[in-house]
Amino acid sequence: MSRLRGFLPLATLAALSFATARAEEPKHRFPTGVSPDGRYLTGKDGEPFFYLGDTAWELFHRSTREEADRYLADRARKEFTVVQVVALAEFDGHSVPNAYGHLPLVDLDPTRPDVKDGPANDYWDHVDFVVDRANALGLTIGLLPTWGRYWHDPIKDGKPLFNAANAETYGQWIGRRYGGKGVIWILGGDRKVENDEQRAVIEAMARGLRAGEGGHPLITFHPRGGGGSSEYFHKADWLSFNMRQNGHNTDFTGSYENTRKDYDLQPAKPVIDGEPIYEAHPISFNAARNGHSIAADVRRPLYWDLFTGACGHTYGHHSIWQMWQPDRKPINNPLVPWTEALDAPGAAQMKYGRRLIESRPITSRIPDDSLIVVDRVPTSVPGAGRYRFVATRDREGTFAMIYAPIGRAFSVNLKAIKGPRIHVWWFDPRSGLVVDDGEIANTGESRFEPMPWGEALDSVLVLDDASKNYPPPGQPLSKD
Template structure:
């Protein structure tokens, strides 16, 4: 006997198929992350290097629809980013202004009542799920902030919610359980200072709740306000796996980016990363009328300043992208272009060259060492100051060294920092990722190198290798 499918049943089957198709395909979970054995870096659970290359996408969950989120994440994956930093309870009125589908995260702005509805694609958290799944499917971890800082510190807040320690612990436990099996790095805080014991208690309770919910599956750090670091308040805390700085929206080395080295030198040893350096196309020092807007060069310099000073990775940002600005949104601090144009700005693509450079040499033995550079008679020339500070890093065993030159100025290096008898020297171009061989020299005395564009404000990296190691050209990962 022949059975016919009713039109109504066909309709509902089609809807179900479309709902399933809207989710990224299932894949093996991303490897768990841990702190490396020497406590300086991050690694996968099987011990492989994990160079954290992040992008600030604070409003990702709140402002983008799924098609837009796909476009953003696919672009970042192509550019070798492996972390995107985004906020669950977003800064820009994330409690009351609905997401792209008209959904809000909480019932009556109560963190003990996430607004959950039956079925897929029906609520705010379904959208967060989709984006996290999509990111993970592309090999990207989500640096997930449970809330922006104005929800626990009212200094810059707009009202609607004030966490207590009990609320923070319960919300953290719920969030930890929901994303226990996802590729997540927890980032507490959110650009606000910790001013008193009440604030400390809220952050500690949130960390405790996350640990309870995810069973310790994910690393935890803290995103501080500009010019500060998590170490200022929480360095001794067991839950803080690695330090995060916000060296912020300045362009000079001293007073901001030199603080990465200060955190590197703290005890007990913990990895450190700059989670918010100056964004591309951002008003410099929030004073565009006096200093204009930053460029790709301004965002490249902090990468090398931070990483060569011991950071375990780096975070890029663009002023339009963090706020996912489009013309129908209220702009914050005069973004220059919509987010979907800004993702193609040159600084974003140039970050991957630095990542590949670091991964092309032994990873876990790298240390900061500005003593590779010979101080000039005029020290403000070399190693320099302001925007033009030189920095250096090397292998602790002496198999390689690297010097970042932010401009085409001649400088001297100590060749005996390389332990082998012969040094193979290269220029690495941070703008293109290309390497050119200079030659081979004895590992004795001091030697002057002149970048390929002398006198120009174009940055270069000098790479010195023990020739016997026969390393590949800088930036080529074997």
């Protein structure tokens, strides 16, 4: 049993907590490849790249330059690394002009992007501005060449805008224009691949991107809710990593557990949840029954995904993805304008998950729920629904982490941790604060009770081989 028991006043917690300020991180570090073991993304230096994404699907289409700059600067401050944006946007981006009155295509023809000579006078000049500004702030753009409706749904003359021929041409053009920048390519766009013709369009666009950019850019596929790219393209050589849309619900069971299923596929490819539940979103699209999600609802998927094998995570806010403001038609009842949503608590808490993972070795980290001793009543521990416990560790046995979504005592199998002494820490996902719980003997199994932050509040138990002298969780890991 963890040694610090009973209620601790906030002042005591503060005294036991370590500051979580980080050293200034280098700018302009973008993902360019995949690790040899197929588990995480890497930069040009070969070091792991942590994908902490935000969904701003309509940013190109609905923002002014000043608004885009405000949004991007905020996300950079909050330590996001990727912003997911769509070139041909969902809300009639083909026919409704952007903030400057520009459309992306001539006569709805994907082979004829509407490009004019000179700066700042066409749709793509605005896309250039957003991509370049994001890159200058150290943010990678997760760039969808088109939303799924334009290759899936009837748009023009009873047919989609895209076919295999024009998709490849468009892919070449957009690949040339943004190749070499800090960009990850995301095909798909919230649609299922339902026939060979649609599959051919996606594969043609992937070929075009490769030809236009020259080489092997990072490409993935954004699927329909509850699905994953692996269903259609796992073994495709152009699919660099799998993306899931685990969906706008709050249960691990039947939803977020699928991240582990993609992690276990062969050949091994990194996996990311590109669209979990958004903050302030109608839960399961049924606000009348379930209400709107809160910060706790978006924190749980962060740790569920990370601890079950994801190479990062994507956050979203229901007002921000649609860039909603009062003069626009709302989709599914956003609660506040996007400018207010920038300061939603869940967005500010995402960085603590990133800091936690980066404070321990990443390259050897694996999911391992066998660390959690199954209770007499398994639905209690490891639990089910929104109260599921999950665990991760490294192959070398130097550390382990257990995510406890609630304040329920649980037991841990310590055999996977090497060394006779174990350093015990508690990490607060809401604040990044850390409590040092001292050392215990590695006796094979031990029982822990989460810190008294509250019965319905989450926490992370971090167990280190004491001989490694790792820093407090959330603090930068020395590269020495």
